[in-house]
Amino acid sequence: MAAPPETASFHTWVAEQQRDAGPRRKGERTRDRIRLATVALLNEVGYRHLKVADICDRAGVTAPVLYRYFDGKQALTMDVLGEFLDRFMAAPRDGGTLTPYQTIFAANRRWVTMARANAGLMRCLLEASEDEPAFKALFARESDRWNRRIVDSIVRRFPSAEGERADIELTIVALGGMVDELTRRLFAARAADVTRLVEEVASDDDALAHFISVLWYRALYGAEPPAGEGPGVASTLVRAAAGRPSPAPRKGGRK
Template sequence: MKDKKSKPAAVPATKPAGGPILRYADYLQHEITHAPKRTKGERTKEALKLGAIRVLDDVGYHAMRVSDLCEVAEVGSATFYLYFENKADITLQVLSDYLAHGVDMLPERVAGTSIFETICASNLRWLEIGRANAGLLRCVLQLGDEEPGFRDLIHRSNRAWYERIALSISRRTPDGTISEDAALLAAYCLGAMMDEMARKLIVYPDPHLLDLISRTTPTDAQIAEFFAVLWHRSLYGGTPIKGTLAPAARSVADLHL
């Protein structure tokens, strides 16, 4: 664990005016701060869970100790065991919450925007959230490999998100040109692409990919735009994408086979 000068600071977060909260620890702190009045026991449990999130994000699951998260939470170690069995128990709970509520951090569709603009905005926020929570993403991958129950939770969380995407697709094709199952399968395929790109861009950076990104889409906005073109072409075929695009995105958007 880092020394006291570099440990995660338990500073209350405030929601930026007109801006999103990207780091889940700050999102959780904001929710706790603005929650209705709770009992002392509820506040203690929330402090422990927030401490676990901060330490997991900082050092990861394997390096985390109960004493570390208690220090960040400013709660005695003996008190910890009144609420959780061990570090695996609290980790599964807080990462389960992260998977369940992470979608709340994504933007809602803005009236008047095109479907391409909506996809692009969602992809950009997804990248920003991923970068802000790289440590938690790494923990999710680690626990998914080691804990079958948590792996099942990841599958359920992904399915809920893919079903939301598939519903959006189906609403845009009311004539029945795509079945619900086909739309859901498309969402699974495109979502898997995004998960693998997150792994290679953020969690376990691939130097070859990073070099390619630096030459083609050097900003997150351009990466999100490129992903959006792939989504749009996959789901809506040759429907033209209007407006100015970066060169890499435009070359794919205008591709004719």
């Protein structure tokens, strides 16, 4: 089963990407410092309290220098959050080596790990989506692309489900909304009631990812995960059908 990436912090990941890029011209290095400073501040204070002056102080540049590379706070934040969603949060392809449940679990385990390690950025993303139409459009575009990627993956695995794309995609939209809301309340808002429930039901991130993944599997495949593939919290909440093969997604509308 795919393990979560070693680098869960977006700030650390960006710094490593910049370091591994090799020798850079002075202008590129300056731009990198501005972006890295923005990542740190967005994670610390969010979009609403982000100030160009603070970015300049953190990056060691003047405002005129910053404006050579970015039009302002919004453009800079769009650049950073776009990379956060598009390159960092996106789950790598499994190459077809995982079972349907393992694929779902690997994606959810990665998401939980990343959301916890970047709680400030998750909160910032939600704030920015509320404040700026451009950020809302960015989040919607990335969510749509994520949804279509999952649909394509399911249809490749089960070609007979080609005619049920709309049904599958709507299911994924609903499931994704569930995970987004849980992420918001648990990591961004730090809601006491949700935190208490998670501590009681899912003792660690593996257990939380299994809890979410069982819900995904049930909704998509109309069955319990195969025996042995849902350890931890899944084994206490469901009774997997021993030896039952992984079915194709169910056809038809909701009953």
